[in-house]
Amino acid sequence: MSANSQKAAPRAAATKTPAAKPALAKAGPILLIEDTASLQLIYRSVLAAEGYEVHLAASAAEGHRLFASGNHRVVLLDLGLPDGDGLQVMTAMLERRPNTKVIVITAHGSINRAVEAMRAGAHEFLVKPFEDARFLSAVANAVARSQSRKTAGDAAAGFIGSSEVMGRIHDKIASVAGSMATVFITGESGTGKELAALAVHGASPRAKGPFIALNCGAIPHDLLESEVFGHMKGSFTGAISDRPGAATAADGGTLFLDEICEMAPALQTKLLRFLQTSSVLPVGATKPIKVDVRIVCATNRDPLDAVRRGQFREDLYYRLFVVPIHLPPLRERGEDVIEIAETMLARFAEEEGRRFDGLDPEVAELFLRHPWPGNVRQLLNVIRNVVVLNRGGSVTLDMLPETLTDLERTPSAPPVAAPGEPTLDSLMDRPLAEVERLVVMATIARHGGSIPKAARVLDLSPSTLYRKLEAWSRED
Missing domain, CATH: 3.40.50.300 (P-loop containing nucleotide triphosphate hydrolases)
Structure with a gap:
């Protein structure tokens, strides 16, 4: 169905285009941003006939909202929108997810706009009126190109968080x-x-x-x-094979x-x-x-x-x-801490046969301000502790491990030397190896015998401290 107007749509396909179909199972939804209702229906019907799932937006604002809340890897974008400039819409999308394949649609008299869009990062452009074969070919090519990036996205799915x-x-x-x-x-x-x-x-x-x-x-x-x-x-003692x-x-x-x-x-x-x-x-x-x-x-x-x-x-x-x-520490990832906590709460609850309804607002607030020195590993331990020790419902402050809530209630203060801890004067005129041992042992004692905590303070790996302790024990 070719049309003379600038808002022309692709002609309905006389024969289906089989080339587009192999990728459909993994294509994901296509986002179509078009303000004319009749063209929305025509574009969607042509795409749906080929097996594509299509999400519709009639304005720049709605397009931004759907794109931000979804996982669209291919976007069909009409540059002539009533509430915003199409190029600006595309630029914002590519800044958010650079691997998105954007096909811009423009009128015959706006070729310069299409060229400008290509320079700004568009995958391809269509000038109205266009044929259905050209339309489907552009979409199939964009889907295929987006698939080359999908494996990386799947592999990185272990990183929960949208920051x-x-x-x-x-x-x-x-x-x-x-x-x-x-x-x-x-x-x-x-x-x-x-x-x-x-x-x-x-x-x-x-x-x-x-x-x-x-x-x-x-x-x-x-x-x-x-x-x-x-x-x-x-080759050495014990190398039996x-x-x-x-x-x-x-x-x-x-x-x-x-x-x-x-x-x-x-x-x-x-x-x-x-x-x-x-x-x-x-x-x-x-x-x-x-x-x-x-x-x-x-x-x-x-x-x-x-x-x-x-x-x-x-x-x-x-x-x-x-x-x-x-990789940034969890304290620098903002709302990711809530997303990780709620995702893992649901996963752990399923494993343990429990049912939880998410985080209480006070818990979410605490999670956002907590420094999380153990990062994601510490957060997962907290969530696992909650799921194992509680029956379900909303996660409240009284369900959290005492070590977490006690730390929140305790005002921070500069550390002072405890009795028996080495001072600068006591370390003077001693061999360097002895000074190292005194400082390490005092740091471990200050942190309740925790090797990982002491290692963080001393800027060493826990394994290094374990080796030092083992060596010192052999000397004694």
Whole structure:
């Protein structure tokens, strides 16, 4: 149905276009923003005949609302809207979700507007009047292009939250996943660094290959080389058989090295050689093994500071720090804390056979102002505690763990030295090793014996403190 007016619609299809159908199951709804009711019906009928789900908006304001509340990856946008400029609508959408495919529709006398829209990031434009085949072809192409990004979105779904900062992280993961570039993830403990690594792997062409995670801070230094590169039978006491290391096990997939800054200097040298040659030399072997591995690493420390302190090789840092992804602490993610809490409340309740009705307003307010030193991991523990110890209903303040509510009720005050804690005067004229031990032990005592809390204060990983305590116990 071709029309002479500028508000012409596509001609009803004489024959269906089978090329559009394979992607329909995963296409998701298409957002159509068109102010003329008759054209809304015509566009939707043509699309519905091909199996597409269509959401309709008759104004810029309604289009913004539907786009913000939905997950539309393809948008059909008429540039001539009564309450706003179509280009501004498109720009706002692309700022919110840059991977959206926007097809702009314009009148014959407004070609310059279409060109301007393409320069501003539109996927394609249609000039009225247009044929149904051209219309469906443009939509099918946009859907196909959006599908190439969908895998990354699915893999990153472990990151619950709609904050702007998390949106940028999702987009960066989607952008880097298809490459071989090394990804370096930083962030405090509990922010989801391994989830981010899994998202990179899951969105990559290596998704069907292995994902091997290795915590460099949790393995004794004398065993770490064997864990990473493997060993041959008889290469050291206890090596009763050949054993492939993590790098070999990850062949064809991704090797995730967590707490990379805790790796011993000698092993850093071997890791650098591995990155340069893509070859693994197991302990006790004479012939290297070629492997195809993508490296993702993470740390809860500042890696550049570790370089300055001489704890991390500068050349290895620059080799690994190709695409940095910094995961923000939960306290900087705003309303995400409520979204995470309510999502996991429903999930845990289903697992435990309970029924909860969400968060009481006082609880939501507390969650928003709480500093969450343990980040998402701490929040999940709180929600799990609530679900296990309560029957259901709305989550109220009295259901929360006492440690959380007590902290909220206690006014903050600067710490003072407790009796027996070392003071600056008492540390003077002592060997540095002794000073370190006194400070570490006093910090652990101040935090009730909690190694993770003391580690955060001392800017160390918990595994480092455990190793120090073990070494000091052997000295005593």
